[in-house]
Amino acid sequence: MYLDETDYRILQLLQTNAQLTIKEIAAEINLSITPVHDRIKKLEREGVIEKYVTILNKxxxxxxxxxxxxxxxxxxxxxxxxxxxxxxxxxxxxxxxxxxxxxxxxxxxxxxxxxxxxxxxxxxxxxxxxxxxxxxxxxxxxxxxxxxxxxx
Known part of the structure; x- marks a missing residue:
């Protein structure tokens, strides 16, 4: 699967905070909501994004x-x-x-x-x-x- 700079930026943002909304991600990378949503769904389908988790304080x-x-x-x-x-x-x-x-x-x-x-x-x-x-x-x-x- 080919990933471009926008995909990498989305991944970096989600790694920092998986609770970001699509709207917040779109605003951060200067893209509209629909393409951001489509890219995230594609990253999930392709297995680049495996799951979303909560990190607890041991x-x-x-x-x-x-x-x-x-x-x-x-x-x-x-x-x-x-x-x-x-x-x-x-x-x-x-x-x-x-x-x-x-x-x-x-x-x-x-x-x-x-x-x-x-x-x-x-x-x-x-x-x-x-x-x-x-x-x-x-x-x-x-x-x-x-x-x-x-x-x-």
Whole structure:
């Protein structure tokens, strides 16, 4: 799909504030409402815009601990990858999970209330998965940058 400067500008505005109305976007980019509406619908249809979400403040919700884990599976077999991936999808504490190259197999991001709740998650959920041979946990001390906006 070909995207022009106007499409990119619309995407930048929506990444900044998904609650902008079509009228507000049209005014910002000096275009009438109908073409802006058509462009947004096309971006949605083509899958460039996947969904609209609300970003919550973790700390205000009592979820002040972010942990990154490096996970190594005992055997790099399709069944182990599939089993682990399916388990990650069932754990609401896991907010991101990526298969990576290098010295470990997965990088996962976990949001927890505190160290104790992470410890319970670790012992009762993560460490009980049979395919895991090693887990390294890294506790976030402070966030320098956290964004959902893609560089476009």
């Amino acid at each position: 700390k205000r919700l009592g979820k002040g601990l972010t942990v990154f884990c490096n996970v190594t599976l005992d055997k790099q077999q399709r069944e182990n990858f599939q089993e682990f991936s399916e388990a990650m999808l069932q754990m609401p504490e896991v907010v991101e999970c990526c298969v990576v190259s290098g010295t470990f197999d997965y990088l996962i991001k976990i949001i927890a209330t505190d160290v104790e709740s992470y410890h319970n998650f670790y012992q009762e959920k993560l460490a009980t998965l049979k395919a895991i041979s090693h887990i390294s946990s890294f506790f976030v001390m402070s966030e320098v940058k956290s964004t959902t906006s893609l560089p476009i």
